[in-house]
Amino acid sequence: MEDKTILVAGTYDTKDDELGYLAEVIRGQGGKVLSMDVSVLGDPGRPSDISKHEVAEAGGSSIEEAIASGDENSAMQIMGAGAAAKALELYRGGLIDGVIVLGGTMGTDLALDMCAALPVGVPKYIVSTVAFSPLMPPERIPADVQMILWAGGLYGLNSICKASLSQAAGAALGAARAAEPPKRDRPLIGMTSFGKTVLRYMVALKPALEDRGFEVAVFHATGMGGRAFESLAAEGAFAAVMDFAPQEVSNHLFGGLSAGADRMTNAGKSGTPQLVAPGCYDLVDFVGWQEVPAQLKGRETHAHNRLLTSALLDADERRQVAQAICGKLSTARAPVAVLLPAGGCNEWDRPGAPLHDASGLAAFCQAMRACCPENAELHELGCHINDAEFAAKALEIMDGWIASGAVKTG
Incomplete structure (x- = not known):
């Protein structure tokens, strides 16, 4: 039964296989997937549900402006703002029930903004090569985010990184199924x-x-x-x-x-x-x-x-x-x-x-x-x-x- 939809986000130009594997595990467990590409320079091997152009525009900019910035930090901040705005739009529209974002330091930087934009109680998972690292200041960590180390996953799939990816995929889908949203029936x-x-x-x-x-x-x-x-x-x-x-x-x-x-x-x-x-x-x-x-x-x-x-x-x-x-x-x-x-x-x-x-x-x-x-x-x-x-x-x-x-x- 396809019951819950998980937004899977990352740079599909460089991590298509890994993001595809996350989607495969979610679908194999009966869930649905929306894919979001937050790449800047490259293009994914197959179109994502939400393109990098849509992401940049959601942040009030464009891929052309991100490229023209000439700086990877500035470019990814443009994408981070767009990813945060788009994820919130999708959630408010009832189109997603949880998110997974995958990345190294660049992707994790973006993931923190994206997950912080979603309300407390929405399942949000970050699969990161720097999970639990002191690189992340406490004030940037979303209040209820879940994080798992993407061990051995810097480049390409293998049995080590699949263990992390499959756990995150199952956890996000399971959390979306089990989550009891705040009722708000009492002040x-x-x-x-x-x-x-x-x-x-x-x-x-x-x-x-x-x-x-x-x-x-x-x-x-x-x-x-x-x-x-x-x-x-x-x-x-x-x-x-x-x-x-x-x-x-x-x-x-x-x-x-x-x-x-x-x-x-x-x-x-x-x-x-x-x-x-x-x-x-x-x-x-x-x-x-x-x-x-x-x-x-x-x-x-x-x-x-x-x-x-x-x-x-x-x-x-x-x-x-x-x-x-x-x-x-x-x-x-x-x-x-x-x-x-x-x-x-x-x-x-x-x-x-x-x-x-x-x-x-x-x-x-x-x-x-x-x-x-x-x-x-x-x-x-x-x-x-x-x-x-x-x-x-x-x-x-x-x-x-x-x-x-x-x-x-x-």
Whole structure:
């Protein structure tokens, strides 16, 4: 039964056999294929369903302009923009159910743009000679992309690379068949947090919000989780956000696990009401198995596990975080409320706890008071972020927004 259609994309002028093999495996499992050629100079051995000319035009350019650029980097960026636009058009038109993109560094560069253009939840696979490589900055990796190393596949088919290609083909088709798209039958609240050992408000808030008719999605704010959160916020997928763990803003400022420069901006741009609190604002996360970044040496640190270590910011750096958060919120096009828990902003930030810094917390609170934008309501609380009083205040504000119609319940 031909039930799902997978878009297979790559440079058909140089990788026709490999791309053809992917298509062969998908069709052999009962799926359908649309082929997309993102070549610039050469032509495929047989016509693709979507030609390189269509791809370039979808990006507002042409193959002639790509060639005339005289530079392979510029040319492939033209094709990347077109491939991203075309893939989204095909998905919105109901013509594809998932994608596979194949390539080396050039194809992977294009694949990142193409997959990032598709909504969270659409199966997207990259078969790459540089899979999982540090060449790829976190902010360019699509939130829910799957990737497999194209081992032994730089030039021509063989039994080694077929193992990777066949797995990717089967995975993409299987994912398209099994995927359960977001239902959107209830308004969605997007919330950021960390595990319950450090932040616990979601334990009380999630059931309370569900009782009010919302669906609640909690995003782990360790870089990629923030990317997924921002991607959905940019789509306007949330009825409101409770962005209570904006540590990725601190990470971006001081060289930690960034979710990108647009962290904490997309809800505001899309007109989504924002409830904000500074959970873990005082920490910068970095890769635990690497050396401490030079700018963070000599700090108090907490090794969360072998993958992740957090470094404590000083008072001046905390002021910079406050200014960054307030600057991002100042452009919001919907209601903004900021909760400022003066008793501490993570479980390690309590009197007697290992990362408590009373003067640093006071400096942050003072900076938030000084630079909180006029479009945001500041609610100072005498409690800790993990206390029941914090969650109760968040619900009180949300209930007010519901009553005023700022947050829709249906």
